[in-house]
Amino acid sequence: MLSDADLTAIWLTLRLATTVTLLLLILGTPLALWLAKTRSFFKGPVSAVVALPLVLPPTVLGFYLLVFMGPSGPMGRLTEALGLGTLPFTFWGLVIASLLYSLPFVVQPIQNAIEAQGGRPSEVAATLRAGPWDRFWHVTLPLAKPGILTASVLGFAHTVGEFGVVLMIGGNIPGETRVVSVQIYDHVEALEYTQAHWLSAAMIGFSFVVLLLLYLLQHRKAAAGMRYGT
Amino acid sequence: MAPSAESSRRISGHFHLPLSRNGGSDHFALDVKLDLPGSGISGIFGASGCGKTTLLRCIAGLQRCDNGSLSVNGEVWQAPGNRRNTLPVHRRPLGFVFQQPSLFPHLSAGGNLEFARKRAREKVSVQEYRRVVELMGVGHLLAQYPAALSGGEQQRIAIARALLIKPRLLLMDEPLAALDQMRKREILPYLETLHRTLDIPILYVSHSVEEIARLADHLLLMENGRIVSSGPAPELLSRTDFPVQLGDDLGVVLEANIAERDSRWHLQRAQFDGGDLWLRDSGEALGESIRVRILARDISLTRDVNSESSILNRLPVRVQEIRADRDPAMVLVQLQLLHGDDSRRAAATSLIARITRRSQHQLALDTGSELWAQIKSVAIVR
Numbered sequence: 001m002l003s004d005a006d007l008t009a010i011w012l013t014l015r016l017a018t019t020v021t022l023l024l025l026i027l028g029t030p031l032a033l034w035l036a037k038t039r040s041f042f043k044g045p046v047s048a049v050v051a052l053p054l055v056l057p058p059t060v061l062g063f064y065l066l067v068f069m070g071p072s073g074p075m076g077r078l079t080e081a082l083g084l085g086t087l088p089f090t091f092w093g094l095v096i097a098s099l100l101y102s103l104p105f106v107v108q109p110i111q112n113a114i115e116a117q118g119g120r121p122s123e124v125a126a127t128l129r130a131g132p133w134d135r136f137w138h139v140t141l142p143l144a145k146p147g148i149l150t151a152s153v154l155g156f157a158h159t160v161g162e163f164g165v166v167l168m169i170g171g172n173i174p175g176e177t178r179v180v181s182v183q184i185y186d187h188v189e190a191l192e193y194t195q196a197h198w199l200s201a202a203m204i205g206f207s208f209v210v211l212l213l214l215y216l217l218q219h220r221k222a223a224a225g226m227r228y229g230t
Numbered sequence: 231m232a233p234s235a236e237s238s239r240r241i242s243g244h245f246h247l248p249l250s251r252n253g254g255s256d257h258f259a260l261d262v263k264l265d266l267p268g269s270g271i272s273g274i275f276g277a278s279g280c281g282k283t284t285l286l287r288c289i290a291g292l293q294r295c296d297n298g299s300l301s302v303n304g305e306v307w308q309a310p311g312n313r314r315n316t317l318p319v320h321r322r323p324l325g326f327v328f329q330q331p332s333l334f335p336h337l338s339a340g341g342n343l344e345f346a347r348k349r350a351r352e353k354v355s356v357q358e359y360r361r362v363v364e365l366m367g368v369g370h371l372l373a374q375y376p377a378a379l380s381g382g383e384q385q386r387i388a389i390a391r392a393l394l395i396k397p398r399l400l401l402m403d404e405p406l407a408a409l410d411q412m413r414k415r416e417i418l419p420y421l422e423t424l425h426r427t428l429d430i431p432i433l434y435v436s437h438s439v440e441e442i443a444r445l446a447d448h449l450l451l452m453e454n455g456r457i458v459s460s461g462p463a464p465e466l467l468s469r470t471d472f473p474v475q476l477g478d479d480l481g482v483v484l485e486a487n488i489a490e491r492d493s494r495w496h497l498q499r500a501q502f503d504g505g506d507l508w509l510r511d512s513g514e515a516l517g518e519s520i521r522v523r524i525l526a527r528d529i530s531l532t533r534d535v536n537s538e539s540s541i542l543n544r545l546p547v548r549v550q551e552i553r554a555d556r557d558p559a560m561v562l563v564q565l566q567l568l569h570g571d572d573s574r575r576a577a578a579t580s581l582i583a584r585i586t587r588r589s590q591h592q593l594a595l596d597t598g599s600e601l602w603a604q605i606k607s608v609a610i611v612r
Contacts, residue, residue: 120328120330120332121332121334123292123319124326124328124332124334125320125334125345126292126318126319126320127290127292127319127320127324127325127326127392127395128320128345128346128349128391128392128395129320129321129346129349129350129351129395130320130345130349131318131320134320134349138345139334142336143334143335145336
């Protein structure tokens with residue numbers, strides 16, 4: 001069945017996806033809030049940049065990140081000067097790449113959820129003496145919960161499923177950058193089809209269960225609204 | 231110069247809000263100078279799109295208006311010219327009831343009230359909380375979520391929520407407009423109770439004459455972002471030259487007292503400055519003050535006393551003024567009442583009849599003609 005190397009890859013993948021999802025929720029929510037509320041000229045350009053990973057081949061993103069974080073890139077120089085070494089071919093290099101790669105999957109659902117609320121709940125809260133932070137924590141965020149849930153699931157699942165960016169920026173170091181998708185690739189290269197089957201089937205099962213949970217949760221929400229009516 | 235006690239009990243200010251989008255024929259979305267009494271209900275009345283809601287939003291601070299000022303009973307909410315002296319919405323001691331109920335869907339009805347109570351201007355005691363809940367009759371609804379409540383119930387929770395903030399000014403933006411007739415009837419009594427029991431000024435926006443006639447003490451008429459008229463509501467509503475075309479809704483509002491009860495015929499006699507009216511007995515206490523509304527279309531005029539008629543109420547009147555109606559077949563006749571307890575006060579009370587131009591001709595009506603007004607129906611509005 002699954003070898004130790006497979007389990008290491010699974011554990012690494014889960015660690016990566018969890019880290020990336022949490023960071024994206026922290027960074028993506030303010031960005032989504034700004035995109036939903038702003039009337040600034042920069043809304044268009046910023047939205048386009050956020051959506052870029054949806055259309056770019058992962059290799060293009062990976063290539064530029066490699067250059068950017070490499071020893072002669074601006075970020076590489078910075079991390080070296082700080083005594084952290086360079087980021088490519090490390091776990092944290094993968095985290096940064098995944099943050100960019102999965103960004104639209106987290107920002108867009110949250111942004112949609114906030115936009116769908118309209119300005120009214122926040123106005124109502126303001127007339128009830130709630131200041132800006134109070135309104136954000138106690139009205140905007142709770143009302144955006146379904147969107148945040150969707151964002152977490154999509155961000156997590158998308159990070160689990162990435163391959164191209166990982167190959168470009170992370171290579172293939174066991175326990176450090178060898179995630180499940182790369183491990184499967186290795187098995188196939190080595191003609192270990194049985195191993196590849198087990199891992200692939202596990203991935204399919206995992207993805208299906210995650211998406212099923214998401215839809216069930218959303219369905220229950222919709223049904224709850226329908227049962228009462230207004 | 232220190233403001234006198236009199237002038238500090240007022241809501242005054244001005245708002246000049248430029249029309250930002252599609253500069254129409256008017257240069258301002260809002261161009262008003264306010265001076266309203268700092269107590270009772272002030273109705274803000276006008277057709278849709280005349281700027282009533284925008285005015286209310288400016289007062290609340292929800293709509294930014296750089297060229298404006300506002301002081302409420304001596305407190306400055308917005309000082310002219312200086313944006314730093316403008317209080318943000320959440321620092322203004324106001325309650326706002328929106329046209330749509332706008333409860334937070336993620337909180338139960340009780341949770342919605344709790345949201346306000348926690349953020350109130352000063353601590354809300356258990357008794358005060360109970361009183362508001364009782365006043366709006368929402369005690370049995372608190373565990374429910376907004377989605378499970380009817381529109382009327384939601385709006386009552388929303389009003390209770392606004393009251394729990396302990397506002398110094400309550401703003402209501404057509405709180406009944408989104409409700410059907412049944413729900414309106416269900417809520418109006420609560421609003422009247424509010425009026426009688428609370429000591430805070432209420433600004434009530436509406437395009438319904440019925441609501442305004444029933445609730446408002448003072449009236450502000452708006453048209454195209456401007457205030458066209460302002461004054462005591464019964465007086466303003468009784469003018470034939472009412473600046474906003476009311477059509478069938480035109481009529482007078484009279485303040486009266488229940489003076490006598492006739493239990494045999496289930497009637498009660500209401501006494502007002504210009505005379506007496508017999509009304510169907512709807513259970514008011516003797517001596518209770520009520521407000522009655524007589525629509526112009528419900529008054530007919532006769533030369534003789536004509537006592538053989540099914541009409542119950544007949545009052546002697548003198549024609550004060552005849553005005554053209556918007557409808558070429560009709561005229562509006564302003565009538566001065568001739569008898570009353572006090573003839574001087576009776577003279578100040580008038581009725582309006584809307585009759586056909588032909589009847590005017592047949593009766594040879596002119597200013598000064600004395601005749602009888604037959605009143606087909608009188609509605610108690612409060």
